Amino acid sequence: MLRKILLPVIFAVLAYGFWVSTDFKAISAGVAIFLFGMLSLEEGFRVFSGGVLERVLKRSTDKLWKSLSFGIFTTTLMQSSSLVSVITISFLSAGLLGLKEGIGIIFGANLGTTTGAWLVAGFGLKVKISAYAMPMLVFGTILLFQKAKHLKGIGYILSGLGFLFLGIHYMKEGFDAFKDNFDLAAYAVSGYAGLFLFSLIGTLATVVMQSSHATLVLIITALSTGQITYENALALAIGANIGTTITAIIGALGSNAPGRRLAGAHLVFNVATGMVAIVFINQLIRAVDQVSLWAGIADLDFTLKLAVFHTLFNLLGVVLMLPLINPLVRLLERTFKEPAEVKEGPRYIVASAVEFPDTAVEAVRNETLHVYDNAREIICLGLGMRSERVLNDPKFESELARQSAIPRVDMDRLYEQRVKTVFSAIIAFISEASFTWKERQSGDLHWLRDANRNIVEAVKAAKHTQKNMLRYLLSDNHHIRKEYNQLRLSVAHLLQQLEQLRTSSDEETTILSLDELKLAQKEREQKLNQRLYQLIRDNSITPAMGGSLMNDAAYISEIHTTLLNMAATLFTHRRRDLAGAERQIALDPGELERVLEQQQAAAREEKA
Amino acid sequence: MKTRKLLARIRAFFDQGAADSRESQQALREVLEKLKRKERKLRHNLDLERNPEKRSQLEQKILLVHSQRSKGLQLLKEENERDKSG
Structure with missing residues (x-):
């Protein structure tokens, strides 16, 4: 009023x-x-x-x-x-x-x-x-x-x-x-009354x-x-x-x-x-x-x-x-207390940040890290692991091998509660922000939006593999059990390596150093494929098991690819010009394949 | 000479596109320099390493860095040519 x-x-x-x-x-x-x-x-x-x-x-x-x-x-x-x-x-x-x-x-x-x-x-x-x-x-x-x-x-x-x-x-x-016309000084009030009034x-x-x-x-x-x-x-x-x-x-x-x-x-x-x-x-x-x-x-x-x-x-x-x-x-x-959260909302992006380009980028970066932290926990739970154990407990691998029961978590509900609201808020904020200016920061926001999309895709891939993962991790067939355990361990190792990258202040931590991880991923996929056909040929696993393993290996591969893409934006150094140059130089899947072939050829030559 | 330098600076100040291209080439050069140092260091480590498994890992890393360097040099060459023709 x-x-x-x-x-x-x-x-x-x-x-x-x-x-x-x-x-x-x-x-x-x-x-x-x-x-x-x-x-x-x-x-x-x-x-x-x-x-x-x-x-x-x-x-x-x-x-x-x-x-x-x-x-x-x-x-x-x-x-x-x-x-x-x-x-x-x-x-x-x-x-x-x-x-x-x-x-x-x-x-x-x-x-x-x-x-x-x-x-x-x-x-x-x-x-x-x-x-x-x-x-x-x-x-x-x-x-x-x-x-x-x-x-x-x-x-x-x-x-x-x-x-x-x-x-x-x-x-x-x-x-x-x-x-000349008026004398405001005539209205002057002296003493404490004047002080308060004026x-x-x-x-x-x-x-x-x-x-x-x-x-x-x-x-x-x-x-x-x-x-x-x-x-x-x-x-x-x-x-x-x-x-x-x-x-x-x-x-x-x-x-x-x-x-x-x-x-x-x-x-x-x-x-x-x-x-x-x-x-x-x-x-x-x-x-x-x-x-x-x-x-x-x-x-x-x-x-x-x-x-x-x-x-x-x-x-x-x-x-x-x-x-x-x-x-x-x-x-x-x-x-001024932080409100209690039921559905986890954004922590860093606020309307007032949209006006200042670097602040907006930093807010989105922090919020994306927030999404990643939540997503990492959900991915781990989906694969029958605990995120904090994966990151902090050196004995977690042997514990996983002895696991006799794996609780099934509702990944859809977790996604809705802990990722979706924050993810949607980030996308809305970026849309509004990139509409407001056409500065260099828009490029950063583009990559951050991509990083968010990658994180969400990783969660979805984990969700797709959850059913078979829980089924075969407790299977009586130790071959399939071992393969599925290897699959989830590969995710655990990736999360550990990403955490190291995140906390490292090393100048050498660049987008290009992620190529090493991508190459390792390719090598592992190749080896799994070779093992898979051998296991079916030897009747160690049924063809149905083989089909599931092949599909789930593809989902796990997607988790690797998307999280590595995300890491290129979130966990590498922040000099915009160098990041741009490194993105140009980073090898694409075909180029990585050629590096692998060259190395295998060299290894064969050495053996011969 | 001083006037020419001044004019070049003024031109650079007003020509954002050229400045961006120069900045991008400079960044490429900087990254390539780092990769060169990294490759040299890896080769040195390979010379000292006797364990076959570790040698194989180092060889893979060298191959990777070398491929990245080749790609970067090619990109820099293309940018230089584009600058000259533009």
């Missing part, structure tokens, strides 16, 4: 304001242009970086001090703590970051955003900023019409900066003219504009023209800091529990910092005076003093909250 009437009310108030005052119109246009500039800048960073930001984020956030510095640096660079916090939420949701590191980035972003106040107060008000805006807009727009993505990105960034500068210029002009106004203004930066620029320009008092400007700045969490909260609405936890941390930090600032406002004002005196800022230069205040109180917040990170993490984990 509130949401329905909010927009018309805002429109009505603005329309009335435009009708009453042309200066108000200029200020509002300034804010609108400024916000448009920020949107353009965000777009530019997305298009231009094409994932660079995300790659850097991944590398530079593994420690708390690193994530803190990273938050400061990126927010200073992009001049938008909101963008940084939304990206961080999507990272956390995709499982790329821990909550603690995410909180570090958010703390850093709060400090980084204070550089904006310095830029506007120190530079924006003293130089004719619109003079810089015009050329930026012209060059930026020309670049926007270029086909190359990186040129377009530069275009967005340039025009974004141009609009930011132009917006500041209009706000300044508006306030300059405004002060903090609330600052919060609301930032919620509406979804940018603390825009609010701060408004405050600084209004302060520079004497429209608001210094004290009230401080309160507005505190409010802006609280209001800025709205973007992260909106971002977290489409996110999972980790994303919500981070948005919660953002809110807790900013509200707590704001409260401390309000309570200790007099001490803070004295500290600002001291710092200003030390930095050589004139006593009456309130705009620069506001910048000092903004930096000081955010710094105070970081100093106060850093030691409390661990209790905060525990509190948030208790508050």
Whole structure:
């Protein structure tokens, strides 16, 4: 209800304001242009970086001090703590970051955003900023019409900066003219009542504009023209800091529990910092005076003093909250719990990840690993084995040989419960994501989709072989029993080798090294075929048994092929260009066959 | 010379297709270099190995890596020719 009437009310108030005052119109246009500039800048960073930001984020956030510095640096660079916090939420949701590191980035972003106040107060008000805006807009727009993505990105960034500068210029002009007609300073409220009132106004203004930066620029320009008092400007700045969490909260609405936890941390930090600032406002004002005196800022230069205040109180917040990170993490984990799963759903792919190419790829990769883990358990159960024993128990082979009873599991039900929902979610996510952009990451998503299809096919192949597997593994005929045990052991060995590949950090683990496993598979198939005909000829197994063995060997072969194809995407190194080259070089089945023939010919020659 | 280099850089900056092709050739070269090192190492291990079964395994690996290298070299040659004709 509130949401329905909010927009018309805002429109009505603005329309009335435009009708009453042309200066108000200029200020509002300034804010609108400024916000448009920020949107353009965000777009530019997305298009231009094409994932660079995300790659850097991944590398530079593994420690708390690193994530803190990273938050400061990126927010200073992009001049938008909101963008940084939304990206961080999507990272956390995709499982790329821990909550603690995410909180570090958010703390850093709060400090980084204070550089904006310095830029506007120190530079924006003293130089004719619109003079810089015009050329930026012209060059930026020309670049926007270029086909190359990186040129377009530069275009967005340039025009974004141009609009930011132009917006500041209009706000300044508006306030300059405004002060001749009105004196907002007459409405100043002093004392704690004023502090709370103006903090609330600052919060609301930032919620509406979804940018603390825009609010701060408004405050600084209004302060520079004497429209608001210094004290009230401080309160507005505190409010802006609280209001800025709205973007992260909106971002977290489409996110999972980790994303919500981070948005919660953002809110807790900013509200707590704001409260401390309000309570200790007099001490803070004295500290600002001291710092200003030390930095050589004139006593009456309130705009620069506001910048000092903004930096000081955010710094105070970081100093106060850093030691409390661990209790905060525990509190948030208790508050936002992961929902209990009946049908296993996706863990990593969330709507907010779709917007950032590398995050989306990483989320799909993690989700595919999730599908693989579940599929591996189902395949093992279908073949009468336990996945954890296969991977961790060196004695599992001898135990399998002694197995006297094998429980039959409902593979269809397991597939529905543990694979299908996640698999479908991945396919839906990839369809949506690859529709959104045509970047290099689309190639990664193509391979990941293929990997998922391969995993599902492996489960289905295991299901087809289950009936005969259980029947012949407990057969009285030890020949057929041995052959079927060999078949399932070949799957177990493959799973072990894949697990080694997965956990190996070896540079040599490449798509090409999988060719060795494929060759071994071919060799084994050839040997089985030779044995099979011999067993039928010797009447060791019946022709019906032979037929079943042949069919099931084909299903087992399919498990090998599909899982090896999956491993080429999931378990090899991630340098996109090298992976592409290796896929080209990897041998196809015919080429592998020739290698095998050559080797057998050489072996025969040696014997002769 | 400096101007020519600068022009080449500017051209590369604006020509995404050529840059992609160069990148792909560079990647092929890098992979081939790794394979060459791997083959050399395997041959060295074969010289030291006396166990017939292990020797046979090593021989198979060498044959495989050699086939991969031949295929990679052929691909690189084709890309170079395509670049020259394009």
